[in-house]
Amino acid sequence: MTSPGRRRPPTAQQFVLGELRRAITTGRLRPGAPIRQDALAEELGVSRVPLREALKTLQGEGLVTYQAHHGYSVEELSLDDLREVYRIRQLLEEEAARQALVRLTGDDLAALGKAQREVERADAAGDVLEMAEANRRFHTILFECAGMPRLTRLIGTLWDSTDAYRSIYYGEALNRARVIAEHRALLELLRRRDADATVRLLDEHRAHAVTALEQLMDAPER
Amino acid sequence: MTSPGRRRPPTAQQFVLGELRRAITTGRLRPGAPIRQDALAEELGVSRVPLREALKTLQGEGLVTYQAHHGYSVEELSLDDLREVYRIRQLLEEEAARQALVRLTGDDLAALGKAQREVERADAAGDVLEMAEANRRFHTILFECAGMPRLTRLIGTLWDSTDAYRSIYYGEALNRARVIAEHRALLELLRRRDADATVRLLDEHRAHAVTALEQLMDAPER
DNA sequence: ATAATCAATACTGGATCCAAAATACGTCCT
DNA sequence: AGGACGTATTTTGGATCCAGTATTGATTAT
Structure with missing residues (x-):
């Protein structure tokens, strides 16, 4: 039973953003783990475009790191x-x-x-x-x-x-x-x-x- | 033609990011102005995809605001x-x-x-x-x-x-x-x-x- | 004339496809 | 056997195309 407050956001990127946050906070995505865009996008039922935009947001917040041509990883904090x-x-x-x-x-x-x-x-x-x-x-x-x-x-x-x-x-x-x-x-x-x-x-x-x-x-x- | 001396970054989104920063700091893009992705992308010689990723970065930094289905605007500060x-x-x-x-x-x-x-x-x-x-x-x-x-x-x-x-x-x-x-x-x-x-x-x-x-x-x- | 309605248009959001870069792997040479 | 090189595969970066939504403008009724 989904809580009434958790209806699906109006855009895919916002939906993905929420899912990624949950995945990171609950530990489904472990710190240090690389993020395979193709697999994740398919798993979430969206294309890579909104996924990448959500990742950019998370990068700005310091939850993931990004390196050009290498992709995103979950930020690992010492x-x-x-x-x-x-x-x-x-x-x-x-x-x-x-x-x-x-x-x-x-x-x-x-x-x-x-x-x-x-x-x-x-x-x-x-x-x-x-x-x-x-x-x-x-x-x-x-x-x-x-x-x-x-x-x-x-x-x-x-x-x-x-x-x-x-x-x-x-x-x-x-x-x-x-x-x-x-x-x-x-x-x-x-x-x-x-x-x-x-x-x-x-x-x-x-x-x-x-x-x-x-x-x-x-x-x-x- | 791209500006001389200033080496173009390895990805289009990074190039666009720099250009957008310059455009905002120099006032070419005025606070409050809406950002037309199509026109800007063409002007910069890229597609809308890297432009949107750069905008997401700027959103995270508070330089632009975003509203779903309405797009981005240069942040206007009181x-x-x-x-x-x-x-x-x-x-x-x-x-x-x-x-x-x-x-x-x-x-x-x-x-x-x-x-x-x-x-x-x-x-x-x-x-x-x-x-x-x-x-x-x-x-x-x-x-x-x-x-x-x-x-x-x-x-x-x-x-x-x-x-x-x-x-x-x-x-x-x-x-x-x-x-x-x-x-x-x-x-x-x-x-x-x-x-x-x-x-x-x-x-x-x-x-x-x-x-x-x-x-x-x-x-x-x- | 003004307000509401509806069609036309413009713009954003997203999916798919293609290109480029990096990685993995096998082969060849020393 | 070990390392270097080159090819194949994987993965990311970007362009184009299509769909959905908001805006604009025209039309009609009051």
């Missing part, structure tokens, strides 16, 4: 790369959070609460993928309150670029529990409009993900 | 948009500058000095376009010293996204003189490894550009 992405996120998300707190309305808080309930429901149902998506919505709602569309978009692409690795983090029940607890604390800080504490908590939230990734990536190639 | 871009640049360039200062070598300083001399030579020769490019090189060299490739790339795309407006700034002789003076001061601060002062100067450097844009964009439409 630990240092991941740390860099998280560092940049820290810089941008601090700004977004502070600006968001300036403009935060009651409606926004209600929307955040709703998203949080969805996160918890997905966790209870054991739907890891849905939980990751709900978590993403939660943060996106917050950042959008800043009223800086480019900033929000940049942060979004940074999240995307590490999606392939995030699923690992959400695989652990302990991490999921921590995410929920931190979200609840975050909501409380937002209600109190405590910018400094909010930024601090977001930093910790991120740091936990980084340390988890550090442990998992040091581990032998499962 | 004053608020420009301010947002410059604010994000401030956040990212502070990090880049501070990290760069940690790792800056004598060779790097020499490279910066060389770039600065190129800026001044272009100014003396009255070559505004070349001066803008040399200025870009100067800052890029500095940011690259940070050893954070994604950060450097992000900053680069932010520069790109306002290229169409930057040329206005460089049109004024007064602005060009100020840029040169600020660069010299910057070099001195870098040699002294004064991070705080460097960041402060970069902020001013940027603020000047913003105020200049504010005045020019308030002015009656050209």
